Amino acid sequence: MSTALWTAVADGAAAVCFLGGSxxxxxxxxxxxxxxxxxxxxxxxxxxxxxxxxxxxxGLALRLRTGGAVWALLLVGVFAMLTAPVAAxxxxxxxxxxxxxxxxRLVVDELTRDADQAAADDD
Amino acid sequence: MVRSRYGAGSRRPVGRVSVSRVxxxxxxxLAVVWVALWGQVSVGNVLVGxxxxxxxxxxxxxxxxxxHGRLRPxxxxxxxxxxxxxxxxxxxxVAVIALRIGYxxxxxxxxxxxxxxxxxxxxxxxxxxxxxxxxxxxxxxxxTGTLYLHVLDVTHxxxxxxxxEVARSQVLAQEERVLRALAxxxxxxxxxxxxxx
Numbered sequence: 189m190s191t192a193l194w195t196a197v198a199d200g201a202a203a204v205c206f207l208g209g210s211x212x213x214x215x216x217x218x219x220x221x222x223x224x225x226x227x228x229x230x231x232x233x234x235x236x237x238x239x240x241x242x243x244x245x246x247g248l249a250l251r252l253r254t255g256g257a258v259w260a261l262l263l264v265g266v267f268a269m270l271t272a273p274v275a276a277x278x279x280x281x282x283x284x285x286x287x288x289x290x291x292x293r294l295v296v297d298e299l300t301r302d303a304d305q306a307a308a309d310d311d
Numbered sequence: 312m313v314r315s316r317y318g319a320g321s322r323r324p325v326g327r328v329s330v331s332r333v334x335x336x337x338x339x340x341l342a343v344v345w346v347a348l349w350g351q352v353s354v355g356n357v358l359v360g361x362x363x364x365x366x367x368x369x370x371x372x373x374x375x376x377x378x379h380g381r382l383r384p385x386x387x388x389x390x391x392x393x394x395x396x397x398x399x400x401x402x403x404x405v406a407v408i409a410l411r412i413g414y415x416x417x418x419x420x421x422x423x424x425x426x427x428x429x430x431x432x433x434x435x436x437x438x439x440x441x442x443x444x445x446x447x448x449x450x451x452x453x454x455t456g457t458l459y460l461h462v463l464d465v466t467h468x469x470x471x472x473x474x475x476e477v478a479r480s481q482v483l484a485q486e487e488r489v490l491r492a493l494a495x496x497x498x499x500x501x502x503x504x505x506x507x508x
Contacts, residue, residue: 211406212402212406215405215406215407215409215410216405216406216409218409218410219405219406219408219409222409223409223416224415225418227418227420227447227449227461228416228418228461228463230447230461231405231447231461231463232405232409234441234442234447235398235401235402235404235405235442236402236403236405236406236409238398238402238442239398239399239401239402240402242398255350255351256349256350256351257350259346259347259348259350260347260348260350262347263344263347263348269442270438272441272442273437273438273439273440273441273442273447273448274438276441276447276448277437277441277447277448277449277450277451280447280448280449280450280461281449281450284420284449284450294418294419294420296419296420296421296465296471296475297419297420298420298421298422298459299420299422299449299450299459300420302422302452302457302459
């Protein structure tokens with residue numbers, strides 16, 4: 189009886205996680221498509237995407253309920269969280285250096301200011 | 312030689328930085344990953360994982376991380392729980408902005424000079440700032456310990472200068488949480504933070 193109850197609770201929680209995760213992944217996709225410049229897109233690709241993935245992984249863990257699978261899912265989550273910011277940083281940095289972050293869409297750009305300052309100091 | 316100026320409180324002479332020593336923490340971490348990939352804990356898995364870890368750390372050598380702090384359990388709990396809350400808030404914020412029809416966020420790139428000069432804390436702060444509300448790291452300047460971050464939406468119902476100040480103080484608060492979880496007393500004092508017991 190109680191086993192069946194727990195199974196039902198876990199399945200229900202898994203369903204909620206799947207729905208939440210897919211919603212966030214959807215929002216991330218919309219953001220990546222709709223935002224107007226590269227760096228704004230990177231926001232969509234790091235945050236909702238990561239949490240969406242984590243929710244889907246939690247859902248899977250609740251549904252599968254076997255030790256081995258859960259460890260593998262945990263690893264996927266940890267590596268996603270470790271690598272997403274690094275990827276976003278590299279893309280953002282490359283974008284900024286090649287002028288893809290259009291100045292007119294940034295109200296303040298202290299990186300360009302400081303880089304210009306440093307270049308002027310070198311001269 | 313340059314390194315020692317920036318590694319906060321590094322007292323080790325630079326020439327002697329453990330070239331021949333095996334980096335045991337990396338080996339343990341790689342062994343844990345190996346065992347998790349196989350999905351079951353057995354003597355064979357752990358042993359093979361250790362061997363793989365030793366091989367990887369010896370063949371692909373990385374600069375050892377200078378760690379002179381100490382783990383503070385309470386600070387660590389605060390850092391992690393706050394991070395979990397922030398991750399959810401940050402994701403929902405971006406999701407809402409993405410789905411608001413016709414709304415164009417106002418972006419900005421700000422430079423925030425961190426108070427500590429350790430590579431480790433700079434990296435951790437940068438990683439965490441990329442996942443919490445509002446900011447993504449665009450560039451990091453190691454010599455001055457400055458992080459450059461892109462703020463997705465500075466206005467967000469406020470004036471631009473208010474929004475920039477909020478973003479700045481969020482980054483510094485994040486750094487403070489990292490330091491309060493990991494830094495030694497000396498590093499806290501150096502960063503201008505009071506040492507709490």
